[in-house]
Amino acid sequence: MPDHLPALQVVLPLVVAPLIVLLRHRGFAWLATTAVSYTCLVISILLAARVASGGAISYAMGSWPPPWGIEYRIDALSAFVLVLVSLTASFVAPYAHRSLAAEVRPERHYVVYAMYCLCLAGLLGITITGDAFNLFVFLEISSLSMYVLIALGTRRKALVAAYQYMLMGTVGATFYVIGVGLLYLMTGTLNLVDMAERLRTVDELRPVLAALAFITVGIGLKLALFPLHQWLPNAYAYAPSMVTAFLAATATKVSVYVLLRFYFGVFDPSVLFGQLHTREVFIALSVAAMITASLVALYEQDVKRLFAWSSVAQIGYITLGIGLANQAGLTGSIVHLLNHGVTKGAIFVLLGGLALRGAGAPVTMAGLAGLGRRMPLTAFGLVIAGLSLVGVPGTAGFISKWYLLTGALERGQWWVAAVIVATSLIAAAYVWRVVEAAYLRQAPAGAPAPGEAPPGMLAAALGLVILCVYFGIETSFSLGGARDAALLLLGGGR
Amino acid sequence: MNAISGHLSYWVTIFLMVAGLYILIARTNLLKKLVGLAILQSSVYLLYIAPGKLIGGTAPIIADGFTVYSNPLPHVLILTAIVVGVATLALGLALVVRIREAYGSIEEDEILEQED
Numbered sequence: 001m002p003d004h005l006p007a008l009q010v011v012l013p014l015v016v017a018p019l020i021v022l023l024r025h026r027g028f029a030w031l032a033t034t035a036v037s038y039t040c041l042v043i044s045i046l047l048a049a050r051v052a053s054g055g056a057i058s059y060a061m062g063s064w065p066p067p068w069g070i071e072y073r074i075d076a077l078s079a080f081v082l083v084l085v086s087l088t089a090s091f092v093a094p095y096a097h098r099s100l101a102a103e104v105r106p107e108r109h110y111v112v113y114a115m116y117c118l119c120l121a122g123l124l125g126i127t128i129t130g131d132a133f134n135l136f137v138f139l140e141i142s143s144l145s146m147y148v149l150i151a152l153g154t155r156r157k158a159l160v161a162a163y164q165y166m167l168m169g170t171v172g173a174t175f176y177v178i179g180v181g182l183l184y185l186m187t188g189t190l191n192l193v194d195m196a197e198r199l200r201t202v203d204e205l206r207p208v209l210a211a212l213a214f215i216t217v218g219i220g221l222k223l224a225l226f227p228l229h230q231w232l233p234n235a236y237a238y239a240p241s242m243v244t245a246f247l248a249a250t251a252t253k254v255s256v257y258v259l260l261r262f263y264f265g266v267f268d269p270s271v272l273f274g275q276l277h278t279r280e281v282f283i284a285l286s287v288a289a290m291i292t293a294s295l296v297a298l299y300e301q302d303v304k305r306l307f308a309w310s311s312v313a314q315i316g317y318i319t320l321g322i323g324l325a326n327q328a329g330l331t332g333s334i335v336h337l338l339n340h341g342v343t344k345g346a347i348f349v350l351l352g353g354l355a356l357r358g359a360g361a362p363v364t365m366a367g368l369a370g371l372g373r374r375m376p377l378t379a380f381g382l383v384i385a386g387l388s389l390v391g392v393p394g395t396a397g398f399i400s401k402w403y404l405l406t407g408a409l410e411r412g413q414w415w416v417a418a419v420i421v422a423t424s425l426i427a428a429a430y431v432w433r434v435v436e437a438a439y440l441r442q443a444p445a446g447a448p449a450p451g452e453a454p455p456g457m458l459a460a461a462l463g464l465v466i467l468c469v470y471f472g473i474e475t476s477f478s479l480g481g482a483r484d485a486a487l488l489l490l491g492g493g494r
Numbered sequence: 495m496n497a498i499s500g501h502l503s504y505w506v507t508i509f510l511m512v513a514g515l516y517i518l519i520a521r522t523n524l525l526k527k528l529v530g531l532a533i534l535q536s537s538v539y540l541l542y543i544a545p546g547k548l549i550g551g552t553a554p555i556i557a558d559g560f561t562v563y564s565n566p567l568p569h570v571l572i573l574t575a576i577v578v579g580v581a582t583l584a585l586g587l588a589l590v591v592r593i594r595e596a597y598g599s600i601e602e603d604e605i606l607e608q609e610d
């Protein structure tokens with residue numbers, strides 16, 4: 001049994017999804033989804049522990065040995081991302097019950113849960129697989145279910161947002177598969193480890209460079225790399241609250257994982273960052289994302305969109321670490337996957353509670369007025385998560401930004417360090433707008449009566465808020481895992 | 495001459511790829527955009543399948559008198575990719591139907607003009 005944990009990690013949610021569709025029972029769907037999420041969390045923690053003690057795990061799917069069969073491969077980096085995805089899932093799943101009741105018609109709930117399970121299976125599959133084409137299939141499983149989840153939002157704009165995301169996402173996946181096709185033509189293998197070895201002996205570099213370009217743009221679309229981020233604000237803003245929380249914390253992060261895997265695990269980093277201009281391109285795009293998206297967030301009136309734009313900026317921090325490509329920068333980048341995932345998860349889960357109290361109307365800045373009185377715990381949670389977004393010491397955001405700063409200074413990029421600090425100040429400004437509205441403004445006459453979100457939802461939200469602080473103080477898992485992963489990518493660890 | 499005739503399948507692939515992307519970007523009709531998407535995806539099918547075929551090659555079954563085999567793996571991969579493509583297209587069409595119900599139009603500019 002323990003030997004088959006890697007397969008179970010993906011198969012469990014994949015099997016539960018059709019079960020939910022067959023039974024079409026709301027209560028069962030919720031219970032099954034929650035149970036699956038928790039089981040996945042346990043499995044991913046067990047796998048992470050085994051990787052930490054015994055090195056990378058290779059699992060031959062169907063007992064076909066790699067590189068002929070599909071290999072599931074768990075190393076320090078994939079174990080870290082597996083924990084991130086299943087951790088978020090296990091906070092969002094129990095929360096979904098009440099949140100959906102307010103936002104989606106009851107007869108459609110089973111669809112949400114089934115799609116959620118499929119999406120979870122896809123995201124975990126992307127992370128765990130060691131096969132380039134298998135990765136594409138999981139990418140599409142997670143994306144297709146995500147489009148459906150977004151389209152289930154209450155407002156009709158959700159449909160257009162889902163359609164636009166679908167177009168851009170599919171172009172991204174198609175580009176990825178074109179890139180993989182070119183690599184397959186050159187190497188004759190789809191196993192990522194095998195491909196990396198054979199690429200070293202390929203003489204004709206032009207198709208490999210074309211593959212690099214296609215994969216970069218394709219995955220860049222999926223992870224909302226500036227300027228390929230146009231789908232993100234609408235998708236985040238109009239999806240049901242639980243979907244936004246799950247999407248914001250996992251989907252883009254898993255795509256970053258794919259990019260890391262290809263840049264440092266398949267292509268030759270010494271060529272990428274030594275001979276090509278990958279570093280300059282990534283640093284320029286990341287800095288552009290950090291500045292422009294933060295400025296847009298500063299003037300946004302819809303609170304969900306505000307934090308969606310802030311996500312574009314935060315993804316800029318993550319890709320910045322890829323551009324720096326040194327130990328500190330990559331550590332910051334990888335630890336920010338987790339820290340930002342937890343922070344944004346907390347914020348969107350709290351906003352879901354707000355939307356519930358406001359009877360499904362969009363949460364605007366004006367609607368936040370007097371929140372400190374009406375929903376003291378929610379307002380307080382927003383403040384803590386907001387501080388983590390800014391990167392105040394003692395919160396999770398500080399840890400990642402500290403490492404990114406160190407990475408930038410080690411590279412001698414003073415101006416990049418300055419931009420990190422400047423955009424953190426802009427983040428402080430837009431978080432302050434929320435705080436100011438919540439605590440310093442009086443509630444308008446027609447505001448909903450005082451009262452918190454239902455206890456189940458509040459518990460999930462506060463759990464995530466506590467994690468924002470926990471990962472800022474006790475960093476042995478988050479930072480330790482990220483450090484191992486960065487070491488692995490740079491060719492020194494397991 | 496060889497650059498064109500010897501790599502014919504690649505030229506067709508590139509043409510389909512660019513044509514699909516152009517339709518996707520240039521058209522405002524949501525259905526036509528999906529057509530572009532479908533063309534873009536078919537270019538990928540060709541990209542994988544064409545190099546897998548050797549002229550005179552047979553299916554990889556060991557038998558007397560046959561020494562040249564075609565690679566079967568790309569076919570299997572593309573079978574999967576076609577299924578993914580069909581699912582994407584079906585979802586896209588379903589979304590267009592719902593958008594038509596909600597907005598009364600499938601022209602992108604007319605939809606974006608309408609407020610919430």
